[in-house]
Amino acid sequence: MPTTTSSSASSSSSVSCNNRQADVFSRLASSDPEVKLKALREVKNQIIGNRTKKLSFLKLGAIPAIASVLADADDSDKCNNILVQSAAAIGSFACGFEAGVQAVLDAGVFPHLLRLLTNPDEKVVDAGARSLRMIFQSNQAPKYDFLQEKNMEFLFSLLNSENENVSGLGASIIAHACGTSVEQRVLCEAGVLEKLVILLDGSLSQREACLESLATVLKNNPEAVSDFVGLESGRYFNSVTELTKDRYPRTRLLSCLCLVVIYNTSPSYFINMGTKSSLITTLLELLNDPGQSGDDAALGLSCLIAEKEDLQQLAYEADAIKNIVDILRTGSELQPRRLQGLFLSLAELCSKLEDCRCSFLSLQVLDLLTNALRHKDADVRAAACICFRNAARSVKSLSAGRFNSDHVMLPLVQLLHDPSSSVQVAVLGALSNIVLDFSSPKSSFIEYGGIKQLIELSKSMDPNARCSALRALRNLMFLADNKRKELFCSDVKAQGFACLISDPEPPVQEQALALLRNLVDGCISSIEFVFDEDGLILDTVGRQLRKAPQAQMAIQGMYVLTNVASGTELHKEAVMQQLFPQAKAGSENFMLKFLQSDESQLRSATVWTIINLISPSSPGAFDRHVKLRNAGIIPQLKNMVNDACLDVKIRIRTVLGQSMSFGDNY
Amino acid sequence: MSLFRIFINQLEEDDEDMATSKKMITREEWEKKLNAVKLRKEDMNTLVMNFLVTEGYVEAAEKFQRESGTKPEIDLATITDRMAVKKAVQNGNVEDAIEKVNDLNPEILDTNPELFFHLQQQRLIELIRQGKTEEALEFAQEELAPRGEENQAFLEELEKTVALLVFDDASTCPVKELLDLSHRLKTASEVNAAILTSQSHEKDPKLPSLLKMLIWAQNQLDEKAVYPHIIDLSTGKLEDPSE
Numbered sequence A: 001m002p003t004t005t006s007s008s009a010s011s012s013s014s015v016s017c018n019n020r021q022a023d024v025f026s027r028l029a030s031s032d033p034e035v036k037l038k039a040l041r042e043v044k045n046q047i048i049g050n051r052t053k054k055l056s057f058l059k060l061g062a063i064p065a066i067a068s069v070l071a072d073a074d075d076s077d078k079c080n081n082i083l084v085q086s087a088a089a090i091g092s093f094a095c096g097f098e099a100g101v102q103a104v105l106d107a108g109v110f111p112h113l114l115r116l117l118t119n120p121d122e123k124v125v126d127a128g129a130r131s132l133r134m135i136f137q138s139n140q141a142p143k144y145d146f147l148q149e150k151n152m153e154f155l156f157s158l159l160n161s162e163n164e165n166v167s168g169l170g171a172s173i174i175a176h177a178c179g180t181s182v183e184q185r186v187l188c189e190a191g192v193l194e195k196l197v198i199l200l201d202g203s204l205s206q207r208e209a210c211l212e213s214l215a216t217v218l219k220n221n222p223e224a225v226s227d228f229v230g231l232e233s234g235r236y237f238n239s240v241t242e243l244t245k246d247r248y249p250r251t252r253l254l255s256c257l258c259l260v261v262i263y264n265t266s267p268s269y270f271i272n273m274g275t276k277s278s279l280i281t282t283l284l285e286l287l288n289d290p291g292q293s294g295d296d297a298a299l300g301l302s303c304l305i306a307e308k309e310d311l312q313q314l315a316y317e318a319d320a321i322k323n324i325v326d327i328l329r330t331g332s333e334l335q336p337r338r339l340q341g342l343f344l345s346l347a348e349l350c351s352k353l354e355d356c357r358c359s360f361l362s363l364q365v366l367d368l369l370t371n372a373l374r375h376k377d378a379d380v381r382a383a384a385c386i387c388f389r390n391a392a393r394s395v396k397s398l399s400a401g402r403f404n405s406d407h408v409m410l411p412l413v414q415l416l417h418d419p420s421s422s423v424q425v426a427v428l429g430a431l432s433n434i435v436l437d438f439s440s441p442k443s444s445f446i447e448y449g450g451i452k453q454l455i456e457l458s459k460s461m462d463p464n465a466r467c468s469a470l471r472a473l474r475n476l477m478f479l480a481d482n483k484r485k486e487l488f489c490s491d492v493k494a495q496g497f498a499c500l501i502s503d504p505e506p507p508v509q510e511q512a513l514a515l516l517r518n519l520v521d522g523c524i525s526s527i528e529f530v531f532d533e534d535g536l537i538l539d540t541v542g543r544q545l546r547k548a549p550q551a552q553m554a555i556q557g558m559y560v561l562t563n564v565a566s567g568t569e570l571h572k573e574a575v576m577q578q579l580f581p582q583a584k585a586g587s588e589n590f591m592l593k594f595l596q597s598d599e600s601q602l603r604s605a606t607v608w609t610i611i612n613l614i615s616p617s618s619p620g621a622f623d624r625h626v627k628l629r630n631a632g633i634i635p636q637l638k639n640m641v642n643d644a645c646l647d648v649k650i651r652i653r654t655v656l657g658q659s660m661s662f663g664d665n666y
Numbered sequence B: 001m002s003l004f005r006i007f008i009n010q011l012e013e014d015d016e017d018m019a020t021s022k023k024m025i026t027r028e029e030w031e032k033k034l035n036a037v038k039l040r041k042e043d044m045n046t047l048v049m050n051f052l053v054t055e056g057y058v059e060a061a062e063k064f065q066r067e068s069g070t071k072p073e074i075d076l077a078t079i080t081d082r083m084a085v086k087k088a089v090q091n092g093n094v095e096d097a098i099e100k101v102n103d104l105n106p107e108i109l110d111t112n113p114e115l116f117f118h119l120q121q122q123r124l125i126e127l128i129r130q131g132k133t134e135e136a137l138e139f140a141q142e143e144l145a146p147r148g149e150e151n152q153a154f155l156e157e158l159e160k161t162v163a164l165l166v167f168d169d170a171s172t173c174p175v176k177e178l179l180d181l182s183h184r185l186k187t188a189s190e191v192n193a194a195i196l197t198s199q200s201h202e203k204d205p206k207l208p209s210l211l212k213m214l215i216w217a218q219n220q221l222d223e224k225a226v227y228p229h230i231i232d233l234s235t236g237k238l239e240d241p242s243e
Helices: A004-028 A031-046 A051-059 A062-072 A077-094 A098-106 A110-116 A124-137 A150-161 A164-177 A183-188 A194-203 A202-218 A222-243 A249-265 A272-284 A291-307 A311-318 A321-327 A336-352 A356-360 A366-372 A378-391 A395-399 A404-417 A421-434 A450-457 A463-476 A482-489 A494-501 A506-520 A524-546 A551-565 A571-580 A591-595 A598-614 A621-630 A633-639 A645-660 B002-013 B025-036 B040-056 B060-069 B076-090 B094-104 B113-129 B133-150 B150-165 B181-198 B204-222
Strands: none
Touching: A004 A031, A004 A321, A031 A051, A031 A062, A031 A077, A031 B094, A051 A062, A051 A077, A051 A098, A051 B133, A062 A098, A077 A098, A077 A124, A077 A356, A110 A124, A110 A404, A150 A164, A150 A194, A164 A194, A164 A202, A183 A194, A183 A598, A183 A645, A194 A202, A202 A222, A202 A249, A202 B181, A222 A249, A249 A272, A272 A291, A272 A311, A272 A321, A272 A482, A272 B094, A291 A311, A291 A336, A291 A482, A311 A321, A311 A356, A311 A421, A321 A336, A321 A356, A321 A645, A321 B094, A336 A366, A336 A378, A336 A524, A356 A378, A356 A395, A366 A378, A366 A404, A378 A404, A378 A421, A378 A621, A395 A591, A404 A421, A404 A450, A404 A482, A421 A463, A450 A463, A450 A482, A450 A633, A450 B076, A463 A482, A463 A506, A482 A506, A482 A524, A494 A524, A494 B060, A506 A524, A506 A551, A506 B181, A524 A551, A524 A571, A551 A571, A551 A598, A571 B040, A591 A598, A598 A621, A598 A645, A621 A633, A621 B133, A633 A645, A633 B181, B040 B060, B040 B204, B060 B076, B076 B094, B076 B181, B094 B113, B094 B181, B113 B150, B113 B181, B133 B150
């Protein structure tokens, strides 16, 4: 564009533009209806389609000005034009423009728009209904209390209207304001499903409004789904399925999303494999739609295949991975919502199926993923991390060292500092898997100072972050050499670690104990860590075990004791101290409880501890055996010779064998 | 088009040795077969009405309704409004067209960013065509530049349009087709389609699809037979196979 001439032109144009804009306000306030009307039309025609103009008029206070014009106009015939134009202008401000919706609601124009719905002039009704529909499509729509009888009556009067804008408004209110299962039930009991399905045979906008509202009413509500499917012996259910082949993409999308809701709520209605397949292929096709339908399709697909291995398999066979990667690779910039949906879909595809993971990684996708890690939208970053996490479940790819390059590791490590906590938790999940890479002795994660950052995050206020950080550390310390363990132990004080073991959240305790188990595993010198500061950590473990913990936590705790008991005589005695503390002489020993647990792993871990405590090669074994026998533990084991779990059974035989060597008979 | 289905089926049933030779059909035989096909008058009337309505010929549609009793599929009053918009664009009065569309249904331009951009682009082209260079630049900066910022594709089209200003002689400009009157028709057609969609009406008439089917079916049949073709669609005249 030419420069010098345009700069003067633009400054004069913006000045004249502002003058024109300011002038329109005095005309809006004019007492002459003709002048007012003209001003309204001017504003309306400038803002429709033009987000920039909406913003600038909003800043000048246009919305309150127009709102008062609307409020002041009475219902007489001669004011109809003014009502129509002001309502249309308000509606345009609210169309797809959140700041506009907010300003419209703040201006108190809502009740005046409602008033228009009962005007005898059809055009006025249309204008009012459209504007209200725009408001209800926004996240800031006022809450609609479905539980109040007069609100329900009003809603049904809308749905019953012949005017398609009005009935569409009714459906829109349901689609966007119905949130709880109580509201769903109240609506169904009032017969809303029967009213909505009529709209399926109506105009395009009625069909679309109906599909959206159906999805809202049926979501996670098996009763509502069953009612819907039962209507006229499944006729409307079939209609929705047929609409997935409609010529309009948005209709196809909304009907697919409706079916996804039904599937996720009551999958039994989808026995036919063909329907599942065609639902997936339709969604895959819609991914290519350039507009909002494509964005919504991506999220819809991830929602559909989440946790469902059979559907993931179908999607894989329908070439989903290649299709999605191709879309990600097109040069054009995709909306954040679409990117999020695409990465989440890839993540779901890779969640359980190794074929998918290998297929995905074979497409040279690491660049795509690492770019997404740097996206400005937090949801996209988190989705990319989840994708990484699931792809890294492929042991084959881990062993091939695919994730160990600096190129991949650096952006991941940087996300540990991400301002968004959901991104932090997601990247911790990815790192937890990636650090299980044994392909090379060198870990770029550690080189980037990863351990320090994980330690920091283990002290986060967010329990999810603490738990995930500890899980990553646990994996990092799995079969780790002393050098690596030292990197952790040197930075962590016993006091801090003890706090983690007694964290208020059980999942955090569990991960802390699992980490500890890995730390004290291996050579005997590793065990010393639990004895720092007067054995604070070992004491804490003992205390937690005595508190009747959840099974998962107890398992890890017992394995800690097992590992400690594999050490020296002093170590074994220290474990005995924890099992038989002086003060609690009378109470039932927790080991007995554990041996009676339903969890076979817990029984197994407890038996292992005993094996290590009484292994005959150590001097104090005999005395420890006596103590265990007197506490009823050895007799308990005798009762368990036919334990259901093979592993437990074998270990018990070992113990009883050791027991016999001390002269104890069956 | 059952006519051709019937023929294709018949040809399959005939001679087994069809694989290598093409069947020869004389004009007499062909015309006999054509005459055997029964069509309903109502279907043809519906096709004609559909064409008139979709293309926007209101008066013709009204007269046809009176003379044939065929019911139009949408309210003819809405056609008048739509045609006014189309005509305004075709005459280069884009601002007027925009006002009319907004009166008809304010949601159309608010929910169709691509259409809105094309209308604004057409406005710019008209300003350039009228030689109002300064006004054109102001308009491009104020109205179109923000759209270009929001969308890469729009930005590229905007740059192409503004290129018209760079060339003194429009005939040497590489994007001169933007100044063609046919570009107005393209924009008008886009608006027409959007209005029809908003009224839940199909945006394309049926008649062109039928004619396309005819040409396709003839191409398919060419592989199996020699027969009289319809070459000129406007007359429907049968041309002898020997020609």
